[in-house]
Amino acid sequence: MKYALAGFAFVVGLLASAPAVRADDLPPFDKVSESYEEVPVSDQQNRKGFFNVWQRSKDAQLIGELPKNFEQKSYFIALTLSSGDRYAGLQSGELVVKWRRYDDRLALIVPNLSIRATGDAESKASVKRLFTDQVLVDIPILAMGPHGGPVIDLDALLIGNASSFFGRSVRISNSRISKIESIKVFPTNVEVALEIVGTGGRFQTLHYSFSEVPSPSSGFKPREADQRVGYFTTAFSDLSKYTDDETRVRYVNRWNLQKRDPKLKLSPPKEPIRFFVEHTAPVRYRRFIKAGIDYWNKAFEKVGLVDAIVIEYQDAESGAHMEKDPEDVRYNFIRWLNNDVGTAIGPSRVHPMTGEILDADIILTDGWIRHFNFNYDDLMPKLAMEGVSPETLAFLSQHPRWDPRLRMTSPSRGYEIRESIARSARQPYAGYSLASTDPSLLGDEEYDGLLGHLSQKNGMCMAADARSLDLALARMDWALALMDDKPEQAKKEAAKKGDKQDDEEASKDGEAKSDSEQDAPAADDAKEEPKDEADSDKDDEDSDDEDDASKSTADMLDGMPDWFVGPLLADLVAHEVGHTLGLRHNFKGSALYSLDKINSEELKGEKTFTASVMDYNPINFRFESGDVQGDYAMIDIGPYDYWAIEYGYTLDDKKLPEILKRCVEPELQFATDEDTSGPDPLARRYDFSADPLDYAKEQMKLVDLYRGRILEKFVKDGDTWAKARRGYELTLSLQTRAANMMANWVGGAFVNRDKKGDPEDRAPVEVVPAQQQRDALQFVIDQTFYDKAYGLTPELLSRMTNEQWLDGGSSFGVSGEATWPIHDRVLGLQASALTWLMNPTTLRRVYDNELRLPADEDTLTLPELLQTVSDAAWGELENECPDGRNNRQPMISSLRRNLQREHMQRLIDLILENNEQTAAFRPISDLARMHLRDLSDKISDRLKTCAGKMDAYSRSHLIETRERIEQALKAGYTYNGQQAGSPVMLILGETTGEQPASGK
Template identity: 55%
Template sequence: MVGLALLAGPATITPAQDDPAVSAPNALPPGLPAELAARLASGGPSGPSPRPDDFPPLDQVTEGYEKVVSMLDGKPSFYTLWVRKRDGQMLAELPREYMRQKHYIALTVASGERFAGLQSGDMYVYWKAFDKRLALIQPNVEVRSNGDNESKASVRRLFTDRVLLDIPILTIVPMGGPVIDLDELLLGQVGKFFPGVRIANPRLATIQTAKAFEQNVEVAYEVPTDNGQLQTLHYSFSLIPENTGYRPRKADERVGYFTTAYSDLGKYADGESRVRYINRWHLEKADPSLKVSPPKQPIVFYIEHTTPIRYRRWVREGLLYWNQAFEKVGISNAIEVYYQDAASGAHMEKDPEDVRYNFIRWLNNDVGTAIGPSRVNPITGQILDADIILTDGWIRAFWKDYFQELPKIALEGFSPETLAWLDTNPQWDPRIRMAPPADRDLLLAQRARRGPQQLGGHPAGLVDPRLMGDNEFDGLVGRLSQVNGLCLAASGKSRDVAALRLHLAAIADDPEKNGDSKDQEDDTPKKDEELLDGIPEEFIGPLLADLVAHEVGHTLGLRHNFKASSVFPLEKINSHELKGKIPFTGSVMDYNPVNINMEAGEVQGDYTMITIGPYDLWAIEYGYTFDEKRLKSILERVSEPELAYATDEDTGGPDPLARRYDFSRDPLDYAENQMRLARYHRGRLLDAFVTDGESWAKARQGYEMTLGFQVSALNMMANWIGGAFVNRDKKGDPGDRDPVVVVPASQQRAALTFIIENAFDDNAFGLSPELLRRMSVDKWLDGDNFRSALNDEPAWPIHDRIIGIQASALTMLLNPTTLRRVYDNEFRTPADEDALTLPELLDTVSSAIWTELDEPGDGPFTDRKPMISSLRRNLQREHLERLIDLTLPNGGTGAAQKPIATLARMELLELKAKCDTALEGKDDIDPYTRAHLLAACELIDRALDAQLIYNTDDLSPSPSRSMIIFGDQAAPSSR
């Protein structure tokens, strides 16, 4: 979906300079009449205002039209509308005072696409007459001056407003406003409102909505788009209220709010020229004298009638979680919730697209998505309306295609620096290594065609400020409305639901796990529990409420907090002390994974958040407190552990706690719990998960789900190596915390040990001949199954899948960014304190991967019982090639590259010596191992010789090895 998000505000502001569409402040739309274009380009006055007697009379213009009367009290509406339904024609009279007003146009695709109902965009505009034409103009709000008169005059002259379009005036109502052809405006110039939408035949357009109220009008047309699809385009015109008493509040980096920002070129002090306001609602006490008062005007949400009745109470509960936060700042029942219901007719007259109403909308589109956008006043940051979208796909997630999911999981938390390096070193890239062999050449060719990407393809570098929802960073930059981009909370919930379905199926006949045992505490789902769509209500209900609370938080102005899950240790989360009483993380604004306890505490704790957390209370206190004198003391609580905060742009940094989908104060405990969970389910796939009459393909699906647990745990722990905790404290805040604190060496080593044991050991994958013989696949040539039916072999590709995971684990450990961070942390740590060093990291990885050279085991070795297993041979070859890459000039960038290269070369020399020793005088080595070690020796020799030829001291680009090895197969290198 596309929507136009246009910059707006007073006439003293500039557009975002990185958007080509608005890069020129005086840009004029094509097709303007020559006289008007010349007048606008010259910046001269518009001339005398048009008079009513210059036009035909109103009754002549509106002949055959019917006036729209929506106001029961007879008051005039904001725009006066006339419609002629037989041919979809509509006229509108602008307000009499239109020249002194700022208008807001909210845009929604209301039907005809998978995400219909999601806010598409908005415009903050004013109308200006030029003889017999009206121009729709976007005020410039990005640059202002609140300084001396000279700076104000300069800013007004340099940063002018922008004409978006123009339209003829049909007539002017005496003592009223100009009349325009509304369908010519909204359909004839639809691309100005909905970029990308093309109407196939305007004559087939029909009016779906035409409602006029005192401060807004709602207009919608159903049109055939260029592919024939019927879509409903909804336009909401409203008056931006002024002088409402709303006071903007300055943003502070210690608390995560969406912001409305501008440059003030009248200020010169450091840090003053960029002004940021938080986005929030205008809430006031009905009685300011009371400590706790009802609001003068509450935030009212309507739950759309399309929401399944069985889920409505949980949606409502998630909304109302937030009232406790507002009560702490003195407002009771700040949020009110009502059900729209088709059966009773309750609130069915309200359109969700109407800007006066806030809706939670439910889409049955089989996509796992939730998003909570809001529209804001671009001058002050005041939130004007919100519409939350929930979809059903995450609830119906029976399993995930984990070989589409695994590359995403493996890349979680990678920095732009790492992604840029992977882009030029595809043999390191999990997106290539985990792809099916048949797809790799295509992926490499596509990558070569597109060339380098900004920020290495990091989502922040792919932002299109006109779009919403295609990218997690859309809505965070370049927009005025707060749309928070692609919120992935529902995607995580779909993995949670799939994991729970796996868990429930596996424990169905396990008395120790399903609550049937007399000794088992009543803390897990029972077989006879009430189910909602096949899942116990006690799980899916709170999970839905948690998701709703997350999205409501966005509509209140709050950004993600990906550090909130670090409040409690896992053992305490699964304790009587917390269960059902205290939320187990600091915030619902994190992507908190489902809590399935596998021997990590005394009870099965809450599966999900049961209310908002302490950080949420604190954030609302800062944003909505009425006593501005308390703001300083509120912010000084930043060092309290339960108020930890990090957001989207922090997830690619060095802080291992600033990440999505991790859990507990010490995520190593959670990672080990996930591996216990994986081992438990792998042992029960054949007997419990697949039942009589079901396809054996389900065993494959279940196993791949456990690989998801495993890769997520590996990725989570890899972030600890070279990590540094980042604090947002300011100088003088209580606690006197350093902004950067190196992760203790003991924690880094524990993380490294976890990865070695769970990625490089053959037993870590739980594979057996019995399981492998039953991991088949179903093939259907319909819908989304067509590609997998051709691409997936019935026999699971063992070596290819495992080396893909192991190669990704090596990337997590040995990519240049991680190695640089380890190297830099050595300098940050005093010399008399323990630190994980580069030599230790490289040597530990090498020793773990080449263990057979130091401890060859007992022979004799044969083809069937080789000295080094096939999985380990693949891993060793992969590791060898990674070391060679690191010795090359393009093995990294920056000052750390040289020591990394020399240490990698030293590792190669030591490996060569070990391989030579293993081959000397041993006749009982099997052919597989002998060939493998001979090839390793030869490769090392050639690599070291090549370095002499290519002169590694030269910083110019240098040839790399000519082959990329995928396990036991070779593919051409793209470099």
Template identity: 50%
Template sequence: MTKNILEECLMRRFPLVVAPLALLTMTAAGAGKPDYKPFAEVSEGYTKVVSTADGAKPFYGLYIDKKKNQLLAELPQGWKTQRHLFAVTQASGGTFAGLQGPMIYAYWRQYDKRLALIAPELDTRSKGEAESKSSVKRLFTDTVLVDVPILTMGPSGQPVIDFDGLLVNKGGALMRGRGGTSNANLATIVKAKAFPQNVEVAIEAPARGGKLTTYHFSISKLPDNTGYKPRAADERVGYFTTVYRDLGQYDQKKKWVRYIDRWHLEKRDPKLKLSPPKEPIVFHIEHTVPVRYRRYIRNGVLYWNEAFREIGIDEAIQVRFQDKATGAHMEKDPEDVRYNFIRWLNNDISTAIGPHRAHPLTGQILDADVVLTDGWIRAYWGWFNEQAPELAVEGFSAETLRWLDENPGWDPRVLLSSPGEATRRAEIMAEIDAAAMTSDTALPLNPDLAEIAGWMDDPSHQCLAAHGLAFDMAFGRMNLESLGLLEAGGYDAAEGDLLDGIPEWFVGPLLAELVAHEVGHTIGLRHNFKASGIYTMEQINSAEWKGKKPLAGSVMDYLPPNFNLETGEEQGDFTMIGVGPYDKWAIAYGYTFDDPAKVLERVAEPELAYLTDDDTTGPDPFARRYDFSANPLTYAKNQMRIVDQHRERILEKFVKDGESWSNARRGYQTTLSMQMRMLSMMSNWIGGAHVN
């Protein structure tokens, strides 16, 4: 149990809160009201936090004592009927610092001289007859998260609380048990900002184990009704959902209410067929993104505007560049719920993730921050030995994995790990042993990815697109070198720059596609693992397609780059050059101003095929991650031809004069991993069944 340091410290600070003094400090409100010390006395040594140029009245009034690292907060007027959103982000001191953390939606309730923060019961509700409402209210009650003493009444007549005490000592309650400090005495207030709609407070303290860690709390008012209308989910279109059980409904089918998560997008002028948005979705590209990659990130974000234009909104999504050198947008904190950011972490891990925060009552998306990491770029220069094993079992059924448990000598994850890396091999064995079944076989084998999984509330929000990209980057370099694409095929090495040694025309569009995928998550979309299978290799690698049509139905699949060896008339695009037909249709369903049922009428069109994470262990061999084209067997043969070609040239291409022969082994393992991946994918075709 955490010791209640807050109360200890209050006792130390105000040792004389006893009856005689209390009599002297009766508030002006007179008898019947609780007695508090005057605000002036409580706030002695504190200064008011003013964060707006016009000094507009802030949401919570904040008062800071920088020397003692203390922060007081006066609750906003009207707090008794308001609900507040507490959004937490770990801002420093961790590999994934910057990734959105938990969100708490709660209200304050006064108990004499104490305040309790209470989370309303949302999972079970009743929208039916009065009797059911009474019953649900009695059975499914709200939950107290934390309580704090009222120190005094503030200048606006509202309760004042020890804010740093709440966030440091009881912060765990706001982070669903995560976080926590080993020494609250060393807590330092790094940021305190007070705006009319929200307050932003960041506190650094040693975590358990001592590592200095900053948690950023973004606290804002969240009205029950923002003027937004929820939209019902349909399982044939892949959206994240906000779900509750309505026990006012006696029809079993209607009991579960599912809303899609989406932004509140409206036309500025509803009379126009194509109108600017009333409020655009704005993404800020964080200043930590290397300058050389910024335009590709912007391109990936803006791919989606094509889909929104089709439902009548022009430039629904907009991009701003934060820049340290010029100071542009530097006053905006990525952790602030008002701003959406594309963040860049140098942590040597191959990940990208696009989480969002949605209104728990309606599914209205309020804030989204995409996190990109740098590891996949380095993968181009060799990544295989450590990471490839987990991809070798991608798409294996639960039965196969159980059989491998009993016959570890056949496990490709073990076979593919380098015998030189005995420790890594032992680790893989242990991890396989300990792992519970997860939706993605890469997860239990990779501690970095598992860490993210622990931070995410909902496993359906997992995204390993960049992890797959790292694999493709490692193979990509071999392909570019060995297939002679660096010189031939209309791709001129002199065209554009080399970005970190990689041709810009190759890496730029891949990054844009990755960003489009993650932004797709932030506007509500789930994965669509069937989208890679709607066009043939021959179509994709033709003059009709190249540069003109997307090579898959959706950017929401994990798409390997398209490398053509004798399967089409020319080398087509390496990746998507915009959003696909499924993406446009899904956006139309979620955001149309007409009847969404009309959009659904098109569901049987082959280009709109959709299956998601839950289906990747099902019978449909098309619903696989990392497969490609309408005939994956043709694709597999194409890849095997590439593998053969590499094998023939391993000694001459992979080992340059003066280099170690160990490069030849790396080359061999890369081809072996690709071979395994193709075999794994093809085996699903034996006895598979298509799901429509």
């Protein structure tokens, strides 16, 4: 194996300074190619390949001859790790490169495309001199080929420099072993697949696609991007322009779709977007994959294109299209990976100068359908950190006690998590995902596009993550509600038994009238006039017959009826197809309709329940909202999606201004990934309905229902009791998501992307109404502060265990203990809730909002927020002195004592914080000091008036709290006065788990 390469060659001048080498000085091609066989061109009509390749299979040797005019062209190298990885088949990025000769060597150069000059000659010359290209690798020229081009060692280039192309996802561990998996030469591209020994000795296949960067397509005109509609962009800085608005140029990424017959109102395109469904896609799901793709054809018909997207099936049994490689850049594939991971992604490759999409592949995996087997330590911090801003991340890096990533994981992983947070803190914006990205890292970016790069590349879409959690909850709902007896039938059975307790429970269920408890959509309840008991019995029998008929006609797909799981898959496919069409996420799409309207006959089966399939739309589980169980998933693309396609693909540029003027329509609101960490509470992943508080309350009603049935119905005879623990933790994840979602409304402001002159003259920033903020605040408090919010009983806790296995599925730390860590888990959510409500970003937003409104207009103020939280945390201090309390029934429960310690410490942290970078720091600190003084006075009064009536737990807790408050108040001025090394401050530093920062 020949790996005589220099790695990265950045000193181009050294290469150029060598004496000139003539073709006669190089070895003859016949000598170099001895024992090699030429790879034939795989095209009967055109026998000229993109470039010529010879192979020697016995030792995996490849040589290739570049075209004679190679220096005059730009090339794509598209990368795919096609086997030996859990995400094998996912696009691993692409490079736009040029070849340049330096005597007997060739440099592979990545040209500078991000900074250009398109104007006068002087600016072009300056930009060319200042912003130079980069040498990726250099390689020797082996010979001059029979067609006049230089011959290079391809296997040395592609294997020896694999990490230069693929980044950290590929590390060759044994360079002595390799194999040519396949090599195909076509007139417009060359496909090379090489098997190597990667990390840990595992075989991996590296697929390289070589093709020419085409000249701008005939008839394709770049379209400028606009912030009012969400497209991925191809962007560059034009330094021949001298105004900010002109310097940054952004083109939307879109396909080149033109009418075959421009005279027709509806015409097929000259070249449709053609997707091949890979043969690995299960037959039972293919029709739903097709449905998700076909949704978009209706949007293209609105702009005059019929059959804009065509679907073909690769099929191993019939042999159809089996000669096509999914990695081949000429084909767009929908690939299915059986990797036991819930993933879906729709990356694309675009023309680096125009934004024209040239190639796209969609990856679907099986994990979200099969099951949802999550690690509590991984899931809960993600849910708790949703929507966190860069400012808050920076604060958390200095205050780990506040950080949900630390508080919601096992203590045994504390050091690991702290180290991870510390590393993130050293990155720009404390490691916020959109602040810095690396396109060479597979899956390094969690969103659908990479900031500052030409295309989506490796951007990860998290739609399948959300769908995985929802489907896990669906399986729970399936076990506990969907397949349960009908509420009215349950009432009658309980009445027959004469069991008062059962009667009350069934009555409660009947009042809920949960259509989600039916067997199938056909069994939806309708509001009717009361009937006598005989009629009611008959209706029940008829309803049962309908349910049985529904069950008998449904195909059960992996434990779920096709009418349920099929639309979920179609919805997910449509989401990813939207990305391949150029569309970004729209996280305001879910805010179109009220929850009652979503669950109404008006919408069910007729209209989509959100404005966009590009949102992360949850499964619609109804408990008691509306009249009927609405659609569980999107049944089409939404009105925003139609509008976005109209903007990106209309064939008449003159219509663009009028299309954009529609941005004020309620169904066309847009917010995307970078908006989710901002103040707009509707720019949110995983929320639902025009008033998400209604949705959050509905979710918590379902949580209560689930928890009451875990032991009886979720855990079946013969099941492990570990299922009870998994079931409860699923409900806790739902509770965390709901509370975190509503916390974002506190201090919130709606953000509109309108421009001046748009209809209605909306302000770009509108403060969330005061009552909505107060209602959201109360919801967070109700669902996290109080013991009853957690639904824990001795009976449930005694059965929440785990399975004990010493194999690949085993776990360690607290999450692996047979006894569920009650106080740690509850405190994790309580501490996270305090972080959501009391972090400096939220407090600053509340404080700033006071000036955004006239003084006579009501709004949530900073004093009110802190007072409300304090009153809720310490409500026991307002009660009458306890009577008959003891250490088994304390005045303040153990869960509440933990909450109160956390709240006290948060106030102490705020008065000791020395952050002069924000003007809100001083009023926040002053108010925190005031609340600590008030709290100390209340505790003193309670200890005095209730002396002798208080249990030992509560009394010792209050005494210790008062002492720490007094210490903190005395130390506050000293701490901020540069005397951080005092004994008192060392004590406080130990208390918070932090050491005072330098300079404090």
